[in-house]
Amino acid sequence: MARIAVVAGDxxxxxxxxxxxxxxxxxxxxxxxxxxDLGAARYHRTGEVLPDSVLAELAGHDAxxxxxxxxxxxxxxxxxxxxxxxxxxxxxxxxxxxxxRLWPGVTxxxxxxxSGEVDLVVVREGTEGLYxxxxxxxxxxxxxxxxxxxxxxxxxxxERVVRDAFARARRRERRKVTLVHKTNVLxxxxxxxxxxxxAVAAEHPDVTTEYQHVDAAAMxxxxxxxxxxxxxxxxxxGDILTDIAAAVTGGIGLAASGSINxxxxxxxxxEPVHGSAPDIAGRGVADPVAAVLSAALLLDQLGHADAAxxxxxxxxxxxxxxxxxxxxxxxxxxxxxxxxxxA
Amino acid sequence: MARIAVVAGDxxxxxxxxxxxxxxxxxxxxxxxxxxDLGAARYHRTGEVLPDSVLAELAGHDAxxxxxxxxxxxxxxxxxxxxxxxxxxxxxxxxxxxxxRLWPGVTxxxxxxxSGEVDLVVVREGTEGLYxxxxxxxxxxxxxxxxxxxxxxxxxxxERVVRDAFARARRRERRKVTLVHKTNVLxxxxxxxxxxxxAVAAEHPDVTTEYQHVDAAAMxxxxxxxxxxxxxxxxxxGDILTDIAAAVTGGIGLAASGSINxxxxxxxxxEPVHGSAPDIAGRGVADPVAAVLSAALLLDQLGHADAAxxxxxxxxxxxxxxxxxxxxxxxxxxxxxxxxxxA
Ligand SMILES: CC(C)[C@H](C(=O)O)[C@@H](O)C(=O)O
Ligand SMILES: CC(C)[C@H](C(=O)O)[C@@H](O)C(=O)O
Numbered sequence: 001m002a003r004i005a006v007v008a009g010d011x012x013x014x015x016x017x018x019x020x021x022x023x024x025x026x027x028x029x030x031x032x033x034x035x036x037d038l039g040a041a042r043y044h045r046t047g048e049v050l051p052d053s054v055l056a057e058l059a060g061h062d063a064x065x066x067x068x069x070x071x072x073x074x075x076x077x078x079x080x081x082x083x084x085x086x087x088x089x090x091x092x093x094x095x096x097x098x099x100x101r102l103w104p105g106v107t108x109x110x111x112x113x114x115s116g117e118v119d120l121v122v123v124r125e126g127t128e129g130l131y132x133x134x135x136x137x138x139x140x141x142x143x144x145x146x147x148x149x150x151x152x153x154x155x156x157x158x159e160r161v162v163r164d165a166f167a168r169a170r171r172r173e174r175r176k177v178t179l180v181h182k183t184n185v186l187x188x189x190x191x192x193x194x195x196x197x198x199a200v201a202a203e204h205p206d207v208t209t210e211y212q213h214v215d216a217a218a219m220x221x222x223x224x225x226x227x228x229x230x231x232x233x234x235x236x237x238g239d240i241l242t243d244i245a246a247a248v249t250g251g252i253g254l255a256a257s258g259s260i261n262x263x264x265x266x267x268x269x270x271e272p273v274h275g276s277a278p279d280i281a282g283r284g285v286a287d288p289v290a291a292v293l294s295a296a297l298l299l300d301q302l303g304h305a306d307a308a309x310x311x312x313x314x315x316x317x318x319x320x321x322x323x324x325x326x327x328x329x330x331x332x333x334x335x336x337x338x339x340x341x342x343a
Numbered sequence: 344m345a346r347i348a349v350v351a352g353d354x355x356x357x358x359x360x361x362x363x364x365x366x367x368x369x370x371x372x373x374x375x376x377x378x379x380d381l382g383a384a385r386y387h388r389t390g391e392v393l394p395d396s397v398l399a400e401l402a403g404h405d406a407x408x409x410x411x412x413x414x415x416x417x418x419x420x421x422x423x424x425x426x427x428x429x430x431x432x433x434x435x436x437x438x439x440x441x442x443x444r445l446w447p448g449v450t451x452x453x454x455x456x457x458s459g460e461v462d463l464v465v466v467r468e469g470t471e472g473l474y475x476x477x478x479x480x481x482x483x484x485x486x487x488x489x490x491x492x493x494x495x496x497x498x499x500x501x502e503r504v505v506r507d508a509f510a511r512a513r514r515r516e517r518r519k520v521t522l523v524h525k526t527n528v529l530x531x532x533x534x535x536x537x538x539x540x541x542a543v544a545a546e547h548p549d550v551t552t553e554y555q556h557v558d559a560a561a562m563x564x565x566x567x568x569x570x571x572x573x574x575x576x577x578x579x580x581g582d583i584l585t586d587i588a589a590a591v592t593g594g595i596g597l598a599a600s601g602s603i604n605x606x607x608x609x610x611x612x613x614e615p616v617h618g619s620a621p622d623i624a625g626r627g628v629a630d631p632v633a634a635v636l637s638a639a640l641l642l643d644q645l646g647h648a649d650a651a652x653x654x655x656x657x658x659x660x661x662x663x664x665x666x667x668x669x670x671x672x673x674x675x676x677x678x679x680x681x682x683x684x685x686a
Contacts, residue, residue: 076537080527109566111454130494135531145498147535151473155488182579184423188478192490194419215586222565222590223452236525240583243558247565 001030002302005061005267009039011276012286012330013067019288019334020065020295023314026338027307028299034061038083040071040276049082055090059266063298066271067291071278081133088126091266093259094157095164096126096238097297098273100225100245100255105320110248113225118249120228121172123165124238126259128157129189131235153189153234158196164262165232166204176208176229177201180217180237193234214241221245246273253286254319256293260301270298284330289315292337307341314340344373345645348404348610352382354619355629355673356410362631362677363408363638366657369681370650371642377404381426383414383619392425398433402609406641409614410634414621424476431469434609436602437500438507439469439581440640441616443568443588443598448663453591456568461592463571464515466508467581469602471500472532474578496532496577501539507605508575509547519551519572520544523560523580536577557584564588589616596629597662599636603644613641627673632658635680650684657683 006021008014024031036054043049058064064087069079087093102108102118134150162179169177179197183190194211201209212220214237220227221244233241246255255273272290280286293315300308314337322328349364351357367374379397386392401407407430412422430436445451445461471494478492505522512520522540526533537554544552555563557580563570564587576584589598598616615633623629636658643651657680665671 076527076533077530081530085528107454109453109455111450111452131528135494135529137531137535139498141538143498145535147496147531149494149496149529149532151478151492151494153490153492155482155486182582184419185428185474185579185582186478186492187420187424188480188490189492190419192480192488195484215582218561218583219586219590219595222587223594236528239525239528239558240561243562244565244587247562251566252562 001032002062003032003034004298005058005064006033006035007038007064007066007069008035009067009069009276010041010071011068011278011281013039013069013276015281015284015286015330016272016288016291017065017067019330019337020291022334022338023292023311023341024295024299027310027341028304039069040074040079043074043079049079050086058087059091061267062302063267064269065295065298066269068272068274068276070276085131085133087269088259091261091269092127092263093261093266093268094125094127094161095260095262096124096235097258097260098122098124098238098242098245098255100242100249102249103254103316103319105322106250106254107324108248108250110222110225113248118225120225120245121168121230122238122242122245123161123168123230123232124242125157125161125233125235128153129235151186151189151234153192155192155196158193159200162197162200162232165230166200166207169207169230170204172229174229175206176210178217178228178231179209179211180214180231180233180241181211182214183211184213189234197232217241218244221248225249242273252290254289254293256290256297258294258297258301268298268301270294285328286330287328288330288334289319292334310341311337344375345405346375346377347641348401348407349376349378350381350407350409350412351378352410352412352619353384353414354411354621354624356382356412356619358624358627358629358673359615359631359634360408360410362673362680363634365677365681366635366654366684367638367642370653370684371647382412383417383422386417386422392422393429401430402434404610405645406610407612408638408641409612411615411617411619413619428474428476430612431602434604434612435470435606436604436609436611437468437470437504438603438605439467439578440601440603441465441467441581441585441588441598443585443592445592446597446659446662448665449593449597450667451591451593453565453568456591461568463568463588464511464573465581465585465588466504466511466573466575467585468500468504468576468578471496472578494529494532494577496535498535498539501536502543505540505543505575508573509543509550512550512573513547515572517572518549519553521560521571521574522552522554523557523574523576523584524554525557526554527556532577540575560584561587564591568592585616595633597632597636599633599640601637601640601644611641611644613637628671629673630671631673631677632662635677653684654680
């Protein structure tokens with residue numbers, strides 16, 4: 001049976017993770033879960049973000065389920081770079097997977113988009129680009145200060161994520177992949193991405209392809225989100241585009257993600273796209289759906305496609321039954337979904 | 344009287360620029376315009392993108408009005424880097440100004456947003472960041488290829504554009520500036536932007552400030568565009584955010600922009616956000632409103648605030664009178680606006 005590590009984290013993290021675990025236990029009894037105390041609270045208590053010993057322990061699990069980390073009291077970058085990105089890079093989680101569906105019963109902020117019409121997945125590169133941490137500063141704090149951030153892109157890194165996107169497209173109905181970049185300005189990285197994309201596309205004549213500049217894609221996600229099936233893009237563009245995709249499909253409260261190491265050398269990590277939302281923490285009102293859907297992605301990755309599908313169906317039913325102005329209770333949502341998947 | 348250079352460019356460029364000039368002539372007779380033949384057509388004919396002699400001539404004008412350049416037959420980057428970005432950098436156009444308003448009569452794709460509710464301006468940095476062209480590649484075309492793109496940020500460059508944003512906010516009703524960056528990942532550049540922003544904010548106690556990560560801002564532009572007044576951000580983030588802002592306010596067909604050198608050392612350049620749209624070129628159906636509004640920004644920059652306001656009012660009337668499914672004719676739109684501003 002699968003052994004997963006659970007990082008509940010800060011703010012609403014523990015609340016939504018509790019529901020995700022409830023659902024996992026209901027759909028697939030026997031999954032072994034070990035909790036790890038990481039995040040803002042531990043940082044404040046001990047000064048530690050991610051000790052090497054914990055990293056080593058996490059590596060021994062089949063997957064990681066994460067709630068949310070972060071708090072306004074921690075300086076920007078400390079937990080992001082020290083924990084989230086550290087895990088993505090250390091565990092070579094090069095496929096950052098972010099599906100967006102407009103579920104039945106969920107209203108898009110877009111007037112003309114109807115339930116069921118949007119069903120896309122962004123395959124965001126997770127281990128390169130501007131997230132590499134290759135930057136620096138000189139003359140800090142003086143009028144002569146310069147600060148740099150470098151986007152690093154390798155054929156190795158680009159090709160593997162592009163291949164993953166095509167493989168996913170083949171398993172979907174529309175079989176379409178959109179490459180998003182900014183080839184007209186970022187000519188070096190853009191050329192690498194475009195050439196790699198073309199080479200992989202040539203091996204997949206059954207997959208339709210298109211290219212869009214990131215600014216155009218950001219616009220089309222608002223005016224025509226229906227047009228996308230699989231989108232493959234770099235780390236930073238993927239960060240921005242997935243928040244737009246989440247917004248047009250009902251908000252980040254519903255958006256799940258997986259930081260996946262497809263090779264299985266390291267554990268993959270699954271987490272809601274939303275943050276720790278300190279403003280509503282502790283009140284039992286956070287929507288656990290994103291965490292529950294992240295658990296479905298986790299089980300799917302571990303080979304339990306069936307259990308994953310049952311969770312997804314239960315979430316779909318839950319959302320369809322919800323009124324637009326429901327006053328939701330975190331635990332009740334989890335209870336209903338758990339009951340449904342167990343049935 | 345003002346002397347402007349006109350680069351009509353490719354595709355629908357000449358069509359929309361003709362209307363913008365019609366309107367300028369009607370509102371402020373006597374503006375001297377000199378046409379420059381630049382863009383895809385010239386590139387194909389002569390291999391030239393922007394000869395030094397032309398750059399020198401352009402420098403002698405008070406402002407530049409540009410239609411659109413670009414064509415699928417030109418490799419990505421050639422005209423963007425060689426012409427548009429070359430001008431922005433050579434003429435130190437560090438304020439890339441992009442207002443977005445939801446005009447009366449224009450329907451937002453967002454169900455809950457009503458005319459008049461969105462009125463924001465993005466002050467996008469125009470001469471630094473990832474647009475610096477600092478990148479390269481090694482082992483091109485081999486499995487060992489790496490490609491880099493570097494974001495260069497200086498205190499000098501950041502401070503001047505942040506100051507411009509605060510100055511603009513002071514002239515607006517809400518007096519609010521939102522800084523958008525990604526300080527939690529791009530820690531070096533993010534820190535420079537955040538510290539500079541705070542320092543300038545301290546000098547402007549009458550201006551409200553906030554900070555948002557770029558992914559959150561992309562989302563909020565979709566769910567709550569009303570919340571923004573002035574947004575200041577870096578070159579690439581500004582590129583993406585302004586297309587979202589355009590999308591939620593009726594599309595890039597209505598979006599104007601100015602690449603401004605506020606010091607007046609060099610001419611500023613004004614152009615629609617839309618591209619050359621080769622698919623509809625030559626048919627007289629392109630909406631000239633973005634070009635006309637760009638002309639208003641141009642006149643405003645040259646000190647003709649009154650003429651600019653008259654154009655803006657005429658555009659507002661034109662849009663309010665338009666039905667949702669109007670079959671518009673480029674020249675007729677221009678005629679109507681010109682008649683209105685002359686009246
Ligand atoms: C918290 C931050 C480092 C992270 C990112 O930028 O990847 C988040 O925005 C996300 O999308 O998972
Ligand atoms: C054409 C391209 C270089 C340009 C940019 O990225 O700045 C365009 O997208 C814009 O927004 O003006």
